[in-house]
Amino acid sequence: MSESAGGERSPRRGMCAAVLSLEAITLGLSTPVMITIAGVATGTAVAVGLGLAVICLLLAGMLRAQWAYLAGYVVQVAAVALGFVVPVMFALGAIFAVLWTTADLLGRKIDRERAAAWAAWRAEQE
DSSP, rough: OOOOOOOOOOOOHHHHHHHHHHHHHHHHHHHHHHHHHHHHOOHHHHIIHHHHHHHHHHHHTTTSSSSHHHHHHHHHHHHOOOGGGHHHHHHHHHHHHHHHHHHHHHHHHHHHHHHHHHHHHHHHHH
């Protein structure tokens, strides 16, 4: 359910898009760190860091589709795995993974409760 029963925007979608947008900034900023501190080749660092950042931004816009939420979990795994190159990404990736999971699960709960409230309201109107 991408839109809530009342026709309003889904809280799940909004929260998950916010997490992905902030994560895109973090992943984009990991690019110069990979180059200067980790000694990763420039082309590889740009492909990985900016590539993941672009994927985050694209997914943030595709959250109307259910598959995009699953892809978001894949991005979280990739962000944590980036810690093998830049160790601080273990911590940052874990933080974003927790934020993503919380946004997804809490958003689902809010969507369900909102749909139930709308159904109850409509039943009262009949």
